[in-house]
Amino acid sequence: MVQILLCGGAIVTLSMGIRHGFGLWLLPITQSMGWTRESFSLAIAVQNLSWGVLGIFVGMLADRIGAFKVLIGGSILYALGLVGMALSPTPLWFLATAGVLIGAAQAGTTYAVIYGVLGRQIPVARRSWAMGVTAAAGSFGQFFMVPVEGSLIASVNWSNALMILAVFALLIAALAFGLREPGFASGAPVKREQTVGQALKEAWSYPSFLLLMAGYFVCGFQVMFIGVHMPSYLKDFGMAPQVASTSLALVGLFNIFGTYLAGNLGQKMPKRYLLSGIYSLRSIATICFLLAPLSPWSVYIFCAAMGFLWLSTVPLTNATIAQIFGVQHLSMLGGFVFFSHQIGSFLGVWLGGYLYDINGNYDMVWYLSIALGIFAALVNLPVRETAIPRQPTMTA
Template identity: 60%
Template sequence: MQHTTQDAARRQPLSLTTVLICGGLLVTLSMGIRHGFGLFNLPITQAHGWGRETFAFALALQNLMWGLSQPFTGALADKFGALRIMLAGVALYLAGLLVMALAGSGTAFASGAGVLIGLAQSGTTYSVVYGVIGRVASAEKRVWAMGIAAAAGSFGQFLMIPVEQTLISAAGWQNALFVLAVLACLMLPLAFSLREPRAAAHAGGFQQTIDQAVREAFGNRNFQLLTLGYFVCGFQVVFIGVHLAPYLKDRGLADPKIATVALALIGLFNVFGTYSAGALGQRMPKRYLLSAIYIARSVVIAAYLLLPLTTASTWVFAALMGFLWLSTVPLTNGIIAQVFGVQYLSMLSGVVFFSHQIGSFLGAWLGGFLYDRTGSYDTVWLIAIGLGVMAALVNLPIREHAIARPRAAAA
């Protein structure tokens, strides 16, 4: 009798409220912790006597590993449910933070900050959580719900940036990483709260194999354009997130509070930006919103470089960029769900996200590489502006209608 009661409870469908609260908190912790890694740049490189390229490469590798593994973790989550993937992700996150704190060489540091945390992110952030949202939320609320989850990740950045700076200042960078490892453990109960009924991952009328879904997506022009545009998003945000603090110090704004407030403002205004993007994307063509976001980023970056650099201009720049920061996420994933359905949403989101992470790798690594060789970030800023214009153009031709599938195949 007890078995029957437990089985029945396990079959109860998740409510959208539960998914938004628990999924949002999971993304808050996972994204929030990593968003503060830029604050560790100078303390860690100075403590070990490393060049900035060493630290930049580790975070670049993190983004690349995240992107490489995301299609596979997404496919596993779509097939078997998200819980196991999330639990593995939390374990890897904990291990990665501990290795970062204890590493004595650049190679060891890259294995923790790059490989382990990169793999961890693929199991604890947007693509896997969005797969659960896509299966729980109705089509009328889906993009809005994705905006809520993205806003939660943004709030994590706003929350964790000052926390991490305080930990570094009060306890040192190594102890700060130990404390973050403890905080990462809080993701475990949240993952259990997102456990789906066994049938949820396979629900829906039209069924495909993974191979069919991948071939269909890669042969679709909308998917190709969306993937190309998302590359730019990764390049811009990771370059700024990793290199803004040392850039400000180089330009005479050496007080670490300036960078801390700037990164926190990015997180705060990102909450409003991602929520607004999700709400607007439910009513307006998402491709036009994406194009507007990318061109606006280029304008904001150009204005920041042309105007005199001050504390005030930096904080205004951070607020504007924050509003545009992850507002691409619910729109991009909303288009994927609208065009291809939700059966393999985590996997297809992961494929597009891989392009995002190639851009992230180049944004993080190229910033450090060119700085060590030229003594300046100017070239990378200009690349970020040009890529924003390109992304605005490639998103315009995207069509958001559901893909036409043969009736016979559906039957």
Template identity: 60%
Template sequence: MLTASRAPELKTVLIATGLVLTMAMGVRHGFGFWLQPISQAHGWTRETYSLALALQNLLWGAFGPFAGMAADRFGTAKVVLVGALFYMGGLLWMAMVDQPTLFVIGSGVLIGAGLACTAFGAVSGIIGRTAPEAKRSWAFGISGAASSFGQFVMMPVEQQLISAVGWQNAFYLLAGLVVLIMIPMAFQLREPANQPSAGPQQSILEATREAFAYRPFLLLVAGYFVCGFQVVFIGVHLPAYLQDKGIMAPGVAVMALALIGLFNIFGSYYAGKLGGFLPKRYLLSSIYLSRAIVISLFLLAPLTSWSVYVFAAAMGLLWLSTVPLTNGVIAGIFGVKYLSMLSGFVFFSHQVGSFLGVWLGGYLYTRQGSYDTVWGIIIALGVFAALINLPINEKAIVRTRPAIA
């Protein structure tokens, strides 16, 4: 338990991680705006750029457990510093490379590694270790709200940059902004002192084996797959979907994605707050079921700019509200010593879903000429995730060899 003298430290950590997440997630959420200009400039189908973003998401997840291990062992600051450089390199690569295979692989590796080192998985450990247990879910909610604020702020910025200076120069400017903000914030991420615990400590291998042998953890992994599939498909393909349906004004898509970010500030914050005193499994189940309902109503209703805005606001409330709850369940079950690593494993499942969602959207559109099949898959997955979160046991695991709680 943290002492009262450490309260300012929590505030500093939340501000620093919040700004890092604002940039990491804000820039990443706007990649859909480049789908059409890059495809047209290079003469690619939508599938090529979709595959690049799909690989970014997949490698983000694959690198996540290792970034988490490094953050847990060597400190979050060092991991964020490395991640900022990878992120910058990835944005420059996307601006300069026009060979399809090199574009897909290079941007996938660089952006994937950059996000793994600067997004939720990497910073969740220091937040969990700094926040008192009673405030932990709330603190995760604050970090989720920060990433949502980034989406709200960066959506119009990125679209305006593309319009004002061109898609290539927009990448150059964002690369500079990433390092100018992330690197100073990394130096503010000082780890709290380790708290003593009785008995021998778990090793990384023991913690990993324990988690994957525990059914509630596997259910979280399966549920997070659905989250990734849903949000990344919508984030990347919604602008193109709206144009296909006759809403040609780019401002509608920009406003929709900005509204998702705006309302997700409240959704993430209040999900974390509610997770402090309500069963997190029921909240998670409600979120996934609500997504399925909202998407169904959006597809059934007449499509207008206002129906898009209502859909975006509703989805925003549900967008990343799963993050503080999922991290809260992991911390509550396993403790915080290896929280970044375990969150990284769960997030890998999220990113496998992201890979399939964004790639399948481009693949099926290329072959079928519409997104109808993918929308149907998204709705069915939402119902599935709602059901599998219900039986999760949130109680702390009983160990004969305790780890830091």
């Protein structure tokens, strides 16, 4: 179990740590290339959508052949995408590399794949905790990698910084060797109680699955809007780039504690209440941030508060899915719920750039984020967490 947690956590640290810093490239790339903020925002929005769409099929593949081969492929795609991002001459090429290619890489190197391994290898009594530990590793990646990325941009320029990150992405392939699963080693078909079609039919006809998807949509909208547009929002008010780097690092730092605590509490309390509380607190924190006078300290306090709530939804949502449906198709079902998250991410990133270009500010997106947080708090309350009873029918 220790090896699984260490290697899985290190992979998520790298994969999530790299992608959480993409907002730092918005101004350097758009100013250097003469592109609009919407052009950059659209590419990152497509990245999230690509991640979500392909995550479903990558999840199916990981459930069938194991995480090891999927992680190797994802690592290579990540490196190629970062190199392509650095060399893109037009917004269309940038969309293809930073958007589609890196999105595909993230589908194969992040939570859905890693949580599938945890679900299959970690006892149920420790599953929510283990997922919290892995989510905390992703938070540490943000805390560690965002300042590193900011320093790289400042010291070697934005394109060379992306080349260096491509080397970091290849380390994921080495770490994947620690997640080889005995059940997939022989290549023999894995016996299952349900086919893929049966699992999908069951999930899509179960209201709680749809409610979890709705809540996760909001999570994606909120975190990606803040993660990508916060540096530009602060720059518009005359704040130094270091404030943005520090604020995003604080999100990662406090998220370590938030996700670990959420995973622990998920073993002891109804997860639906925890999820509802998290979304409610996000809206309250945003309201307080907008009402308070803007200063570096108000930014740091807000980002620390949001960091505590940032990825704490991840272990709770995935543990709830495992609790309801079991673990045999966990990567696939987690991929579907995460697809909803990524639709929200797409809208949060793209609308941030689009409405900024129209209005000259981010006010409308902030208000929408608050309203969606209240909505997510309400839809998580009726979720039923008990396992679905089913007749055992062994199928290949």
